[in-house]
Amino acid sequence: MLEISGLHAGYGAVSVLHGVDFTLHQGAFLGLLGANNAGKSTIINCLSGVVRPTSGHIRFEGRELTGLAPHKITDMGLIQVPEGRLIFPQMSVLDNLKLGGGTKRAIAKRSDEMERVFALFPRLSERHTQMAGTMSGGEQQMLAIGRGLMGQPKVLMLDEPSLGLSPLFSQIIFAALKKLHEDGLTILCVEQNLNLTLAYSTSGVVLERGVIAVEGSGPELRDHPITRRAYLGL
Amino acid sequence: MDLFLQALSQGILVGGTYALIALGMAVIFSVSGMLNFAHGDFLLIGMYLAYAVFLSLNLDPYLSVLITFPVMCLAGAGLYVFLLKRLGASHLLMAVQLTLGLSFIAQNTLLLTFGGEPIRVPSVVETDLLLVGNVIIRTPQLIAFFAALLLSAAFYATLNFTDAGRRVRAVQQQPRAAALIGINVPLVRTLTFALGIGVLAIAAVLIIPGTSMAPAHGLRWTVIALITVVLGGMTNFVGIFIGALLIGASESLATLYVSGTLGMIVPYALFIALVLFRPEGILKRT
Numbered sequence: 259m260l261e262i263s264g265l266h267a268g269y270g271a272v273s274v275l276h277g278v279d280f281t282l283h284q285g286a287f288l289g290l291l292g293a294n295n296a297g298k299s300t301i302i303n304c305l306s307g308v309v310r311p312t313s314g315h316i317r318f319e320g321r322e323l324t325g326l327a328p329h330k331i332t333d334m335g336l337i338q339v340p341e342g343r344l345i346f347p348q349m350s351v352l353d354n355l356k357l358g359g360g361t362k363r364a365i366a367k368r369s370d371e372m373e374r375v376f377a378l379f380p381r382l383s384e385r386h387t388q389m390a391g392t393m394s395g396g397e398q399q400m401l402a403i404g405r406g407l408m409g410q411p412k413v414l415m416l417d418e419p420s421l422g423l424s425p426l427f428s429q430i431i432f433a434a435l436k437k438l439h440e441d442g443l444t445i446l447c448v449e450q451n452l453n454l455t456l457a458y459s460t461s462g463v464v465l466e467r468g469v470i471a472v473e474g475s476g477p478e479l480r481d482h483p484i485t486r487r488a489y490l491g492l
Numbered sequence: 493m494d495l496f497l498q499a500l501s502q503g504i505l506v507g508g509t510y511a512l513i514a515l516g517m518a519v520i521f522s523v524s525g526m527l528n529f530a531h532g533d534f535l536l537i538g539m540y541l542a543y544a545v546f547l548s549l550n551l552d553p554y555l556s557v558l559i560t561f562p563v564m565c566l567a568g569a570g571l572y573v574f575l576l577k578r579l580g581a582s583h584l585l586m587a588v589q590l591t592l593g594l595s596f597i598a599q600n601t602l603l604l605t606f607g608g609e610p611i612r613v614p615s616v617v618e619t620d621l622l623l624v625g626n627v628i629i630r631t632p633q634l635i636a637f638f639a640a641l642l643l644s645a646a647f648y649a650t651l652n653f654t655d656a657g658r659r660v661r662a663v664q665q666q667p668r669a670a671a672l673i674g675i676n677v678p679l680v681r682t683l684t685f686a687l688g689i690g691v692l693a694i695a696a697v698l699i700i701p702g703t704s705m706a707p708a709h710g711l712r713w714t715v716i717a718l719i720t721v722v723l724g725g726m727t728n729f730v731g732i733f734i735g736a737l738l739i740g741a742s743e744s745l746a747t748l749y750v751s752g753t754l755g756m757i758v759p760y761a762l763f764i765a766l767v768l769f770r771p772e773g774i775l776k777r778t
Contacts, residue, residue, distance in 0.1 A: 306672060332674035344669035346662050357658050361674035409674055 259284045259444065260305070260336070260413060265314035267297075267304050273312070274300045276468040282413065282446055287439040289455035290448045291479070292465035293489050298448040299341060301465070302417050305446075306338040307331045319412075333361045335412035341421060341448075343402040347391025351382055354390050354401055358408030367410060375404040378434055396427030403434065414438070415446045420454060432458045452489065456480055464488050494626040499748040500741055501627055507740025508637035511644055511733045512695045513713060514720035519647075520688035522664040522727040523681050525584065526576060529591040532713030533598035534689055538564055538696030539705045540602055543613050553615050553697040560693040568689025569682050576685075577678065595710060602707035610704035618701045632701035639698055641733075643691070648729045660684055664727065719763045725773020735774055738762070 260282040267275045274297045282288055292298050303309040305316060307328040316323040318336050332338075346354050355375060359368040376383035379400040385393060390401055399419055406414055416435070420428040428451070436458045439445050449455040456462060456476035463473040466488040472479065479485050517531045528534070538560055545556035571594075579586050620631035651657035662670040663680045671677045720739055724732030739759050746758030766774065 308668070308671070327676070328671035329674045329676045332672060337674075338672050340669055340672055344666050344672075346665045346669065348665055349658070349661060353658055356655070357662050357670075357675075358673050360655055360659065364674075405673060 259319055260446070261315075261317045262301070262305075263315045263317075265301065265304060265311050265316065267300055267309055267311040267314075269309075274468055275304075275311070275314075277314070278465070278468070278470055280463050280470055280473065282444065284444055285439075285442065286461065287435070287445045287459040288447070289459040289462035290446060290465065291450075291452055291455060291462050291485075291488075294450065296465040296488070297468045298450075298465055299417055302338060302415050302446070302448050305331070305336065305415060329361075332409060333363055335363060335410065337406045337409045337411035337414055339402045339406040339414065339416045339419065341417035343395075343398045345390045345398050345401050345405065347389070349390055350387050351390055351393075351401055352386045354405050355382075355408050358405030359410075361409050364408060364410040368408065371408050371410065375407055378407075378437065379404055396423050396430070399423060399427070399431055400434075403431070407438075411443065413444045413446060415448070417448045418450065419447065420449060420451050428454060452480070452485070495748060496745070497625075497627050499744045501624075501629060502633070503741035503744025504737050505629070505633040505637040505740070506744065507737035508640035509695055509698050510716055510720055510740055511736035512640040512691060512698070514717045514724070514732050514736055515644055515647055515729060516688040516691040516695070517717045518721050518724070518727055518729065518732055519660075519684050521721065523660060523684045524572070524576065526587045527591070527718070527721075528688075529588060529714055530594040530598055530710070531591075531692070531717050532715070533595045533602075533710035534564070534567070535692045535696055535699075535713045536602060536705060536707065536710045537567070537598055538693040539613075539700055540606055541693070542697050542700055543606070543611060543705070546613050553613055553700045554617075557694055557697045560696065561690055564693035565686040565690035569686040571689065572682050572685035577681070595714070599707050599710050606707065608706060608708070610706045612704050613700050615701035630702060632698075636698035639694070643694065644729065644733050651729070719760070723763065723766055723774055725775055728773060728775055731773050731775035738774070 263279050265275050265278040266273065278301060290298050290301065300309055304311045305323070307323065307326050311324055318334060323331055346357065355372055356368065359365060359371055364371065381397055382400055382404055385397065390398065393401065419431050423431065432454060435445060435447065447455060447459060456479060459476065461473070461475050462479045464471045464479060464485050471488050472482055472484040474482070513531070513535060517528055520526060520528050541560040541563060542553045542556045545551050545559055546553065575590060576587055579590065615632065617631045617635065622629040622631060622634065651660060659675050659680055662675055663677055667677055716739065720732055720736045723735030723738065742762050743759045746755040750758055
């Protein structure tokens with residue numbers, strides 16, 4: 259449902275992606291893996307329209323996405339949960355969630371979706387009046403995912419959801435993602451944490467210096483020499 | 493005692509209008525991080541527009557706002573789309589320079605068009621007075637205060653309790669995330685600029701009855717708006733409203749009790765003291 263072909267992108271004179279190709283199929287839970295600076299976040303930001311690719315194509319349900327503004331892409335159902343969570347700190351949990359469900363596609367189902375988010379993360383329900391900025395990192399990550407879900411995503415893209423979280427909270431977050439996947443959501447997850455991601459996702463692609471080095475299922479990737487090279491630089 | 497009450501009530505009533513002007517500056521600052529140093533000059537443009545409408549259509553300022561408000565909204569949107577947006581968020585100093593430059597352009601254009609003589613625009617209520625005990629209250633100031641209070645309350649409620657207001661706050665707090673959850677960030681910024689400048693058209697007609705205008709007054713209004721916004725804690729609308737009343741009252745009381753030019757210093761001295769001892773603004777919570 260999401261096809262990326264020949265994607266090149268960079269920042270000013272520095273080019274980061276050198277022709278990335280991969281496909282995200284409906285119902286997949288794909289891990290986009292790689293070391294720091296491999297270009298993972300750049301890919302996800304190209305998909306969201308935050309970074310303009312220098313060349314290449316992104317097709318979502320047959321429609322070309324390159325050149326569209328971020329809010330248009332979100333409104334089509336391709337929704338990113340950004341790195342560092344970026345919740346609205348001086349607003350209540352409830353207001354954060356309401357904002358996530360404010361798009362044309364999602365607004366009619368806003369209260370139903372909020373019930374589902376609260377069922378997935380009961381902690382958010384307990385804290386719904388709290389200022390989002392005063393919550394712990396793990397709770398903020400729950401809120402960021404909840405806010406993304408409120409927009410009725412067809413594909414949910416997450417950028418480093420385990421960043422800065424304790425192992426326990428990371429497990430909780432990934433368990434929630436697995437549940438969403440089992441309920442039919444298509445997920446693209448950018449992660450540095452290889453083992454965690456491969457334990458929950460159905461397949462993965464490993465990015466190395468701006469190109470896809472290897473792709474395959476979890477067990478294939480875990481012990482693949484190229485994966486080890488991509489991570490350890492051996 | 494009567495004199496004190498007279499000065500206090502006058503200052504508080506004037507403060508209401510200050511609040512409205514400062515709110516315009518604050519909403520613009522909150523969504524774009526830009527301080528509009530031509531704010532007072534835009535207020536004067538609003539006043540002269542009301543004057544021009546009076547000259548050509550013989551309309552009372554209270555009615556001409558129906559014409560000047562949309563015009564000023566368009567000017568605000570244009571200011572953002574054609575000038576400030578192009579600078580980008582990383583050039584704050586350039587935005588300051590640009591708005592300062594606009595201030596000179598606005599001031600001199602008004603000077604060329606209307607001349608430098610102070611002008612008054614007549615209004616139906618201009619000379620009406622109310623007597624409360626021994627305190628004389630000028631009707632236009634009472635109208636201005638309650639109109640400003642109502643508009644500020646409406647601003648506050650919209651911002652805090654509606655979807656549109658939540659979007660504005662989202663853009664203010666985290667523009668990147670706002671775009672990712674489907675908010676059209678440039679549109680929100682354009683509309684906020686339009687409203688922030690548009691509200692000056694309303695403030696203009698509230699000030700006009702009983703006050704004279706001259707092109708050189710712009711900077712004074714900019715300074716009042718600026719210190720009010722800083723006193724209030726930049727984006728705290730309740731703080732800004734209280735700060736405006738404080739500035740108005742101190743200005744009015746100082747001219748009564750401190751002789752001559754020295755009295756005009758008092759609000760600014762108060763401002764400096766507050767910035768030194770409470771840099772976060774008079775109300776802590778934002």
